[in-house]
Amino acid sequence: MHDEKGVTPQSEDFSRWYIDTIRKADLMDYSPVRGCIVFKPDGYELWERIQAGLDKRFKETGHRNAYFPMLVPESFFQKEKDHVEGFNPELPWVTEAGGEQLEERLALRPTSETIIGHMYSQWIQSYRDLPVLINQWANVFRWEKRTFPFLRTSEFLWQEGHTAHATEEEARRETMQMLEIYRDFVESELAIPVWTGEKTPSERFAGAVQTYSIEAMMKDGKALQAGTSHYLGQNFAKAFDIQFLDRDNQRKYVHTTSWGASTRLIGALIMVHGDDQGLVLPPRLAPVQVIMIPVGPPKKRKDVMGPFDRIFETLKQAGIRVKADLRDESPGWKFNEWEMRGVPLRIELGPRDVENNQCVLARRDTGEKLTVPLDKVLETVQSLLDTEIQKNLFRMAVDFRDRHSHLDLETLDDLQQHIAASSERGEPAGWMLAGWCGSDACEAKVKEETKFTSRNIPFHPPEEKKRCLVCGDSARHTVWFARAY
Amino acid sequence: MHDEKGVTPQSEDFSRWYIDTIRKADLMDYSPVRGCIVFKPDGYELWERIQAGLDKRFKETGHRNAYFPMLVPESFFQKEKDHVEGFNPELPWVTEAGGEQLEERLALRPTSETIIGHMYSQWIQSYRDLPVLINQWANVFRWEKRTFPFLRTSEFLWQEGHTAHATEEEARRETMQMLEIYRDFVESELAIPVWTGEKTPSERFAGAVQTYSIEAMMKDGKALQAGTSHYLGQNFAKAFDIQFLDRDNQRKYVHTTSWGASTRLIGALIMVHGDDQGLVLPPRLAPVQVIMIPVGPPKKRKDVMGPFDRIFETLKQAGIRVKADLRDESPGWKFNEWEMRGVPLRIELGPRDVENNQCVLARRDTGEKLTVPLDKVLETVQSLLDTEIQKNLFRMAVDFRDRHSHLDLETLDDLQQHIAASSERGEPAGWMLAGWCGSDACEAKVKEETKFTSRNIPFHPPEEKKRCLVCGDSARHTVWFARAY
The missing domain is CATH 3.30.110.30 (C-terminal domain of ProRS)
Known part of the structure; x- marks a missing residue:
């Protein structure tokens, strides 16, 4: 990890820059299983923060989490024609278990419309049972020929919402509501601007009537689909016989939706904000928002540590995710390390700063350094994190996107x-x-x-x-x- | 769901009581996949609260989450002799993927010592890399012949901690620390008393030097292993060649531990506290802590709703998980419903209560009813939830256990x-x-x-x-x- 060599410049080879960056920032590792990666703690923590932000929004809009079996009987895929055509080529199959050949192969879920559709057909009898608003956090599998960390791997992590409604209108409203939740979350927390819109028929989810997406531009000018929301009409309701007795005493098929976002978002985050120094993380999502580093001659460290600890405690008390780097390495080495890891703000404090009752703040997004009186540190840090840096990252991403x-x-x-x-x-x-x-x-x-x-x-x-x-x-x-x- | 029939009494048939209870409380459903269940929202929410409580404790003790591939190459299991013998009979295997036969079968993880051991052998080079303190939240598979919801299913959810240390002493301290975390969590949050101790050799985890467990008594007098912590010695370190260069410049094998708790805990919760009316949930874990139900003649409802809403808001503001049931059903029907779902405390408010400036609190654990002045509701509810009910459930469980x-x-x-x-x-x-x-x-x-x-x-x-x-x-x-x- 302490390799001093920097990352490949973006302009030289964007893919190599990306791989260098995620490796040096210790976000992932390759695994011995084809196309599968390990999400290391620094990478997984980004996912935990994405999960928390989305989960909160899902619950605020009345959704609840559940968990469905990962293994899907082969016959289930046959029930929706487009769905099986879309996913069949990518499925891994369990054929043996407990020392015996299975009578029916079981797929590792690529998505759960089929097994969930089956369960909904048993749970939904009456209009009183509707709507059903369920989300699942899970691992899913798509056996990819070419893999790319976070963006395309044989196993990945995601959430998949599956809802059932009495009317088309309500299901369409849900589809749009969830797309808007993705947009809002990705723009306000990840600081990634997106275009919301409808997919063309050729790019639709297998089995959907209409698919909507949010699309973001990466720094190599390529697009990344960062979340999708599908109006499934009555396709899965008919395939899995999900009917209900309506108020008018008629039996009707429900209208269903599904919507998902995945660990791809980690990749998007990196490719939208990262630069030749490495990661750049938006403050709202950054696991560490402020890194504090004492500077100046080690023998004067004792004069520094009093005010240093007081700043640390003040920020911590205020709920800021602050970390102090007190390791025996040079300040310069530490600056590089935390820049590479994308920490939004660095605080430097040395003996001369203490004499002058001040400290230095260095912004990761602009490289600017500000000298700030000690009694203004908290409010300055808060305003930088909450608004200036977060907004600047978004603005820079919009500028880049519009320029390209x-x-x-x-x-x-x-x-x-x-x-x-x-x-x-x-x-x-x-x-x-x-x-x-x-x-x-x-x-x-x-x-x-x-x-x-x-x-x-x-x-x-x-x-x-x-x-x-x-x-x-x-x-x-x-x-x-x-x-x- | 609105079947009026109660649950089978515990004394008549405990297993049937258990199944009736989890079905009527809508915690789970059977699935079309052998031995796999669906965790419905009310069941999954119990798991979310268990996750939150454990995750907090893991993080406070320096552990971080990561995610490793679910598929484990067959050859990995061969590397630790006891491990393969222990788990081989229960493994499901992926043999085909992406339309092709795989050259090597991939097991669905029953536990992740092998794949994690492989990764640790690459991550750990020096004493500076130690300790490694990682936890994973994941689905795991053990193809069981006889299944029982939450307690024994082919797929279940759990966390598995995997740590590596420079010395035996440190690894043993970790093993004990995590056992103590399980004990503390299960006793203080789930209100389940446990015995901590060491497993006999025949009951050890496959590949462990020593296994420790917490064991709880269910209301049918049977035992349930509610969490385990393993000192793995250098068994996996040798099998996967996890060596480090120590301060003394010698290459040494690390000492590893692993520890896990699973969705079994949901089963334990039900079987320790439940009664012939259904679930009984301890306040600290209950998704709904207080259910509010208006009583008295519907035409006087308008006099009630003002104070009713004020109580609701007061409790909500204080951070209590309160819910109001305003459905068009009789109070008696609602009382049954929420008793069956195990809500610790019910508040009843009718026109006469309002006249007398009081309301009625009904405890799920004892069946007691208390009449409380309206201006004392908050403090009474808080003290009942935080201490009296939570402690009483623990005490009742201790009494039951000691009697048996x-x-x-x-x-x-x-x-x-x-x-x-x-x-x-x-x-x-x-x-x-x-x-x-x-x-x-x-x-x-x-x-x-x-x-x-x-x-x-x-x-x-x-x-x-x-x-x-x-x-x-x-x-x-x-x-x-x-x-x-």
């Missing part, structure tokens, strides 16, 4: 030229806002020729496009296209 | 006669405190003849026994014997 969002490209040709030119300049190609006629063929053509895929049809696009980027027919939708993780 | 702990039986013969006599009287046989010579044969004989197994060798037995209950030789240990879940 191309509204001026009109055709597939434009896009191809732009990609070539960006590549030549060694710059991210970013995203293209494009008109789209709505045909699968035009969408597929963009992907074939550029590897750009439709991200979503934003609810509030920066402008409306008139012509399909491929065929030139009049556009039915304005769509974000980008390369995606 | 038999210190006066000396021989296997005595035990057999006692079991026969108890069975005739329709009473729990309870536990026997016995001397034991230390031989496997004598221990095995007790099991063969009575189905009683050694629970643990308590650190502080109520008395020391002199003679082995089977061979009559002088006793090396004083042991609790009991039938166990």
Whole structure:
């Protein structure tokens, strides 16, 4: 861990920068199981904070947690045609257990619509049983050919909400409410700006009537789907026979939704805010918000430690997540270490500072150093963490995104030229806002020729496009296209 | 759910009482996957509270959470001889994934010593890397032939701590510290008295040098192992080559520990406190601590609701988990419902109460009703929840346990006669405190003849026994014997 070499610069090789950063910040390790990673404590703690923030919002909106079996009988997947087609190629199967061959193979869940649909069919009899608003925190499996830590692994951690409603209207409202919860959480806590919108049919969740997503831009200009919310209509209700007796004495199928966010969010956090010094964590999510480091000659340390401890206690009492680094290493080495780990704010205190009744605050986001009177430390730290740094990170991410969002490209040709030119300049190609006629063929053509895929049809696009980027027919939708993780 | 029939009385059939109770209280459901249950929201919420209480204690003692892959390559199990023998018969295996046969089978973890041992061998190089103090919250699998909800299922939820230390002494101290954390948590939050002690060799965790446990008595007199802490010595360190360079420049194997508690604790909670009306939850763990129910004629409801809402708000503001039941059902029906769900305290408020500036508190643990002036409700509720009810439940459980702990039986013969006599009287046989010579044969004989197994060798037995209950030789240990879940 004490390797002094820095990380590969982002501009040189973004993927290597990412791997270097997460390894040096000790967030994960590779495992001997194909495509599976270990979430080390510093990485897992980010997930714990993401869990806490989402879980609170889910409970505030009336959802409760439950836990369903991880193993799903093969026959369950057969019941919803699109669902089995979508997931079958990626499933790991248990075929033996307790020393015997199983009569029916059991899949390791890739998502739980089927097993939960089965249970709901038994729990829901009457309109009085509705809505059912359940969330599950769980591990899921998708046997990926190419894996990338946090973003694409054979096992990952997530939450999956599954709700059942009496009416389409209510289910659609739930779908939108959860999308909005994702947006709010990711923007306000992770400081990541996202576009909310609808997925095109080709990018829909297997079995959904409509899929909505939040999409974020990483610092290499690629897109990352950071959360999805699906209106499933009556597809799973019919496949699993989830019917209820309504007030009008008619038996009806329920309308269901599902929505999920995963440990991918850790990857997004890193790729949106990180820089060539390593991680940059937004204060609201950072496990350590303030690192305190004594500076100056060690023999004068005794004069420093009194005020040092008082600052530490003041911040701690105020609920700030503060840590003191008193190890026998040079201040410079420690500065590097905690910058690399993304701590939002550093406090330096040396003998001269003590004489002058002041300390130095160093911001991770801007590199700025501020000299602050000791009796103003708490309020300065609070205002930096709560508003300035958190907001600045969000603003910088918006700026980056907008700088790399191309509204001026009109055709597939434009896009191809732009990609070539960006590549030549060694710059991210970013995203293209494009008109789209709505045909699968035009969408597929963009992907074939550029590897750009439709991200979503934003609810509030920066402008409306008139012509399909491929065929030139009049556009039915304005769509974000980008390369995606 | 609105079936009016009560639960089977405990005295008639304890297992049926248990199943009736957890079904009527809506804690779980059976699933279509063999031996796997669904943790429904009311059951899962108990687990969330257990998690929160344990997680806090783990973190306060310097442990951090991480997450390791669920799939464990077959070869890993082969590395520790006792471990593979212990767990092999119960493993489910993934043999196919992503449309291909795997070259090596992958087990669904029954516990994670092997995969974590492998990772630790890479993370630990120097004494500076020690201790490693990691915990994992996870699902685990043991393909059980006979299953029983919460107590024995093919998939269950648990935490497993895995630590590595430079010295035996430190590892042993950790083993004891975690056992003590379990004892403290289970006694103070779940109000379940336990015996802490060491397991006999035949009951040790597969691969451990020594296993310690906390053992609790259920209301049918059977024992339930409610948490275990293992000193693993250097067994896993040698199997997985976890070595470090010590201060003296020698390469040494680390000493490891592991410790776990699981969703079994939900079962223990129910079987220790429940009664013929259903669940009884200790206030510190109860998801709902106070249920408020308006009583009296519905047409006078408007006079009641003002004070009713004020009490509700006062309790809520004070951090009490209070819920109001305003459904259109009779008060009596609601009383039953919430008694069955184990809510510790009920508040009834009717028009006459309002006239007299009072309300009625009904305790779930004793059935007592108290009339309390409205301006004393908060302090009365707080004192009932925080001390009286919580302590009374613990005291009642201690009383029950001590009444069914038999210190006066000396021989296997005595035990057999006692079991026969108890069975005739329709009473729990309870536990026997016995001397034991230390031989496997004598221990095995007790099991063969009575189905009683050694629970643990308590650190502080109520008395020391002199003679082995089977061979009559002088006793090396004083042991609790009991039938166990």
